[in-house]
Amino acid sequence: xxxxxxxxxxSAAPGQKVTISCSGSSSNIGNNHVFWYQQLPGTAPKxxxxxxxxRPSGIPDRFSGSKSGTSATLGITGLQTGDxxxxxxxxxxxxxxxxxxxxxxxxxxx
Amino acid sequence: xxxxxxxxxxxxxPGGSLRLSxxxxxxxxxxxAMNWVRQAPGKGLEWVSSISSSSTSMxxxxxxxxxxxxxxxxxxxxxxxxxxxxxxxxxxVYYCARExxxxxxxxxxxxLVTVSS
Numbered sequence: 001x002x003x004x005x006x007x008x009x010x011s012a013a014p015g016q017k018v019t020i021s022c023s024g025s026s027s028n029i030g031n032n033h034v035f036w037y038q039q040l041p042g043t044a045p046k047x048x049x050x051x052x053x054x055r056p057s058g059i060p061d062r063f064s065g066s067k068s069g070t071s072a073t074l075g076i077t078g079l080q081t082g083d084x085x086x087x088x089x090x091x092x093x094x095x096x097x098x099x100x101x102x103x104x105x106x107x108x109x110x
Numbered sequence: 111x112x113x114x115x116x117x118x119x120x121x122x123x124p125g126g127s128l129r130l131s132x133x134x135x136x137x138x139x140x141x142x143a144m145n146w147v148r149q150a151p152g153k154g155l156e157w158v159s160s161i162s163s164s165s166t167s168m169x170x171x172x173x174x175x176x177x178x179x180x181x182x183x184x185x186x187x188x189x190x191x192x193x194x195x196x197x198x199x200x201x202x203v204y205y206c207a208r209e210x211x212x213x214x215x216x217x218x219x220x221x222l223v224t225v226s227s
Binding site: 032033037039043044045046050051086088090096097098099102103 | 147156157169170171205210214216218
């Protein structure tokens with residue numbers, strides 16, 4: 001029972017753009033930094049975005065993050081077949097005194 | 111290069127115990143908070159627990175408090191998760207993850223825990 005809600009799936013053609021939403025509340029997204037992960041099948045999650053919109057070294061600028069109020073968004077431009085994966089948002093929840101993850105979104109490249 | 115290698119997973123009967131370990135290398139282990147995150151088969155990520163760099167603070171997901179205990183040995187560059195009174199629903203891949211500025215940034219490959227009779 002995750003406290004962060006994501007769409008189950010999104011899809012687009014190669015080269016197109018997708019956005020993934022992550023909806024929370026004032027106790028989590030509203031007052032804490034958001035991070036995003038990509039999980040390819042059978043592998044560990046890989047950090048894509050931290051502190052709402054920062055990319056670790058090595059992450060291409062096709063991936064972007066933003067936050068507004070109690071929601072966050074991950075954007076992927078120039079979609080590639082290698083981007084097919086599950087994507088998760090996460091943050092700290094001040095009411096729960098713990099980290100929380102989103103429900104996860106499967107990205108399909110048509 | 112940051113490396114995190116989990117071990118200790120396996121098959122255990124309901125009500126049993128298991129201790130997971132995570133061996134860290136490639137960074138100053140004693141300077142970072144650490145986390146355990148699990149993923150049940152075909153399901154999403156669930157944060158389990160975290161521990162501060164000097165073990166002064168530990169946090170747990172509410173549903174696991176009292177059954178799981180996180181600990182670390184900075185001298186051995188190792189993180190641990192003691193799991194007691196295991197239930198079928200604890201079956202999952204357990205990942206250890208380094209934390210930097212509140213973000214789990216590097217993850218191990220995980221160890222599978224299967225709770226079944």
